[in-house]
Amino acid sequence: DTGVSQDPRHKITKRGQNVTFRCDPISEHNRLYWYRQTLGQGPEFLTYFQNEAQLEKSRLLSDRFSAERPKGSFSTLEIQRTEQGDSAMYLCASSLAMGYGYTFGSGTRLTVV
Amino acid sequence: AQTVTQSQPEMSVQEAETVTLSCTYDTSESDYYLFWYKQPPSRQMILVIRQEAYKQQNATENRFSVNFQKAAKSFSLKISDSQLGDAAMYFCAYFSGNAGGTSYGKLTFGQGTILTVHP
Numbered sequence: 001d002t003g004v005s006q007d008p009r010h011k012i013t014k015r016g017q018n019v020t021f022r023c024d025p026i027s028e029h030n031r032l033y034w035y036r037q038t039l040g041q042g043p044e045f046l047t048y049f050q051n052e053a054q055l056e057k058s059r060l061l062s063d064r065f066s067a068e069r070p071k072g073s074f075s076t077l078e079i080q081r082t083e084q085g086d087s088a089m090y091l092c093a094s095s096l097a098m099g100y101g102y103t104f105g106s107g108t109r110l111t112v113v
Numbered sequence: 114a115q116t117v118t119q120s121q122p123e124m125s126v127q128e129a130e131t132v133t134l135s136c137t138y139d140t141s142e143s144d145y146y147l148f149w150y151k152q153p154p155s156r157q158m159i160l161v162i163r164q165e166a167y168k169q170q171n172a173t174e175n176r177f178s179v180n181f182q183k184a185a186k187s188f189s190l191k192i193s194d195s196q197l198g199d200a201a202m203y204f205c206a207y208f209s210g211n212a213g214g215t216s217y218g219k220l221t222f223g224q225g226t227i228l229t230v231h232p
Contacts, residue, residue: 033219042117042204042222043158055218091158098218099146099165099210104158 004105006092012111013082020078021108025094032075033102034067035091036060043091049075082112115140117207119223126195127231133180134190134226136205143167144210147181147188148220153201161203164188192228200230 005024013019025032030051035043046065047057051072064082069075079086089109093102116139126132138147149161164172164181171179176196180189192199205223 031218040225042206042225043220045219045221048219093158099208101146101148101160101163101208102220103160104150106157 004092004094004103006090006105006108008108009106010109010111012113015084015112016081018078018080019082019110020076021090021092021110023075023077023092023105024073025075025092026096026103027073029094029096029103030072031095031097032069033093033095034075034077035093037089037091037107038087046077046090079110082110084112086110087112115142115145115207115209115221117205117221117223119203119205119226121226122224123227123229125229125231126192128195128197130195131191131193132195132228134192134203134205134228136188136190136223138186138188138205138207140186140207140209142209142211146208146210147179148206148208149177149179149188149190150204150206150222151199151201152204152225158204162190195230197230197232200228202227 007022033048034046037043049069064080067077089107091107093104095102118137145166147164150158151161152158162174176193178191202225204225206220209217
């Protein structure tokens, strides 16, 4: 297992289009997190899963955002009707247990034009 | 909600010298963890060091060590014998272990400090 994988690495989309990102966590990690990071800022929490259950969703996440983790394995983050303000790096991370830190993926950089 | 503050947007250090990055946090919880993460330019974030709040001993990982002052809610990172590869954005992060709290189970990050290492 080589770590957390995210696909695609980069995505350019037109405003109003829908986009979907995928994250494959480390296989034995039961917790999976999505964060958003804008240039020069720290990551902001979006949502997290324990196995297939979505335990928390940030107020930052509007109704246009949805995340799933079917069968507790990979996860997808979908943004509907993208806006220019959605342009950011979307980071996925996974962890085995509470308090042991996350392993991050390389992120998906979204540009909405 | 917990907050993490990194008051130094940028720091620089000469190669082989020592540099200290500052971090303060605000919490009323007793059960938490603190982390320093490193994010090199255009590369993924990696864990540098971890500290459990109930441990008085400061964590150390090779050239990286922390000064954890629980009463002052301060968690600084010291990098000794700085190397060119240490150049990156460094993030301080707080993880709540208090079940039922608003920040339970997730990392809260500071704004980051850009570290430049001069040869």
